[in-house]
Amino acid sequence: MSTSPSEAKIRVCFVCLGNICRSPTAEGVFRKLVEDAKLAHRFEIDSAGTGNWHVGELSDPRTRKAAEARGIALTHRARQLGADDFDRFDHIVVMDASNWAHVARLAPTEAARAKISMMRAHEDKADPVAEVPDPYFGDESHFDEVLDICESACAGLLRKLHSPR
Numbered sequence: 001m002s003t004s005p006s007e008a009k010i011r012v013c014f015v016c017l018g019n020i021c022r023s024p025t026a027e028g029v030f031r032k033l034v035e036d037a038k039l040a041h042r043f044e045i046d047s048a049g050t051g052n053w054h055v056g057e058l059s060d061p062r063t064r065k066a067a068e069a070r071g072i073a074l075t076h077r078a079r080q081l082g083a084d085d086f087d088r089f090d091h092i093v094v095m096d097a098s099n100w101a102h103v104a105r106l107a108p109t110e111a112a113r114a115k116i117s118m119m120r121a122h123e124d125k126a127d128p129v130a131e132v133p134d135p136y137f138g139d140e141s142h143f144d145e146v147l148d149i150c151e152s153a154c155a156g157l158l159r160k161l162h163s164p165r
């Protein structure tokens with residue numbers, strides 16, 4: 001059965017601290033998986049940070065370089081998560097426990113809070129408390145590690161959110 005264009009989109013927002021390293025990487029990786037699966041019409045994908053220091057900036061040059069090496073161009077401009085994002089999105093996927101605490105504090109209702117999940121809980125070998133480590137003060141290998149984790153977690157997330165019929 002083909003999917004009706006009028007079917008409601010699945011809206012996913014990835015969240016980290018600065019919105020210049022981990023969450024734009026997750027956004028780019030997930031978008032590529034969705035596009036490769038010819039499912040772009042079924043999803044709305046974005047990212048945001050809990051902090052506001054980098055609002056309006058492109059992703060960190062090291063983030064963009066690591067993503068570019070895997071064929072992913074990141075053009076996202078950093079923005080800060082707001083309470084209204086709980087209306088705009090069905091799934092808020094956070095990178096670490098600190099993000100979780102910030103985002104949970106912003107959630108206006110229990111239903112909103114139930115939209116939050118940890119990124120690594122979507123990996124096959126799901127560990128509900130495992131984190132995507134912050135690469136900001138690390139070297140190139142830390143940015144590659146973020147991409148590895150995002151690829152594995154995003155593949156799991158896509159399988160959960162869209163099962164072929």
Ligand code: 4NP
Pocket residue numbers: 016017018019020021022023053134135136
């Ligand atoms: P992100 O990484 O949360 O993955 O975007 C960081 C970016 C900036 C800072 C910390 C983490 N910062 O301290 O400015």
